[in-house]
Amino acid sequence: xxxxxxxxxxxxxxxxxxxxxxxxxxxxxxxxxxxxxxxxxxxxxxxxxxxxxxxxxxxxxxxxxxxxxxxxxxxxxxxxxxxxxxxxxxxxxxxxxxxxxxxxxxxxxxxxxxxxxxxxxxxx
Amino acid sequence: xxxxxxxxxxxxxxxxxxxxxxxxxxxxxxxxxxxxxxxxxxxxxxxxxxxxxxxxxxxxxxxxxxxxxxxxxxxxxxxxxxxxxxxxxxxxxxxxxxxxxxxxxxxxxxxxxxxxxxxxxxxxxxxxxxxxxxxxxxxxxxxxxxxxxxxxxxxxxx
Numbered sequence: 001x002x003x004x005x006x007x008x009x010x011x012x013x014x015x016x017x018x019x020x021x022x023x024x025x026x027x028x029x030x031x032x033x034x035x036x037x038x039x040x041x042x043x044x045x046x047x048x049x050x051x052x053x054x055x056x057x058x059x060x061x062x063x064x065x066x067x068x069x070x071x072x073x074x075x076x077x078x079x080x081x082x083x084x085x086x087x088x089x090x091x092x093x094x095x096x097x098x099x100x101x102x103x104x105x106x107x108x109x110x111x112x113x114x115x116x117x118x119x120x121x122x123x124x
Numbered sequence: 125x126x127x128x129x130x131x132x133x134x135x136x137x138x139x140x141x142x143x144x145x146x147x148x149x150x151x152x153x154x155x156x157x158x159x160x161x162x163x164x165x166x167x168x169x170x171x172x173x174x175x176x177x178x179x180x181x182x183x184x185x186x187x188x189x190x191x192x193x194x195x196x197x198x199x200x201x202x203x204x205x206x207x208x209x210x211x212x213x214x215x216x217x218x219x220x221x222x223x224x225x226x227x228x229x230x231x232x233x234x235x236x237x238x239x240x241x242x243x244x245x246x247x248x249x250x251x252x253x254x255x256x257x258x259x260x261x262x263x264x265x266x267x268x269x270x271x272x273x274x275x276x277x278x279x280x281x282x
Contacts, residue, residue: 011211011214011215012207012208012211013193013196013197013207013208013211013212013215014211014215016197016208017146017196017197020197020198058237058239060239086222087218087219087221087222087223087225087237088222088225088237089222089225089226090229107222108146108218108219108222109141109142109145109146109219109223110145110146111145
């Protein structure tokens with residue numbers, strides 16, 4: 001069965017850039033969807049799980065770290081891999097978001113190779 | 125110790141990293157003259173606070189901004205929407221700020237970054253208040269366009 005991907009970022013342009021970079025990485029997803037906020041992402045996740053979420057941290061309304069914690073409370077998101085994508089590179093923040101339930105962390109600026117390196121182990 | 129000289133190198137390094145990785149365009153530092161702000165110009169900026177506070181800016185004309193957005197999105201310039209052009213410049217400011225922060229935070233201490241904003245207009249005039257310092261660098265992009273990167277800052281006094 002094919003894999004599914006959700007991109008969560010408040011910038012529509014950045015969602016397109018991330019989608020393009022995922023394609024350039026050679027990773028293939030049968031189903032992709034987008035959310036413009038943590039709230040919208042959680043609403044969509046209640047309708048059905050996805051395999052991988054790429055999630056920004058600095059977002060209005062609900063930031064990415066809060067979204068991760070709430071997503072982990074959803075019974076159908078136990079198997080979902082959540083990877084944060086952010087310009088923030090402070091190790092204490094990365095450690096915090098990983099302990100909150102994220103499975104990986106990609107800093108911006110990013111490359112297709114970085115996506116492949118971080119996502120491939122999570123997809124297998 | 126953070127100085128205007130070291131911060132300019134940090135700013136240049138961060139800008140080059142972002143452009144090489146995400147925009148697929150080469151940046152070269154050019155002369156000290158300012159970017160021509162008489163044409164339609166976009167200014168992406170992002171503020172920060174903490175042990176160092178201030179604002180990072182990226183300024184270029186609309187044609188340059190459109191080319192940057194097109195390269196980031198893998199599209200032709202005429203396919204890129206106004207929203208994409210504006211968002212791309214905001215995201216450049218955001219990523220350069222992230223690159224600058226990662227290079228100086230061990231030395232400076234806490235830096236909290238806000239979210240980026242973009243304004244556009246003609247004849248933009250920039251000023252900065254007393255007690256702040258500014259480093260800026262004019263960069264040639266692929267020898268066709270010019271952009272100015274600036275960092276306005278002050279260190280928190282103990």
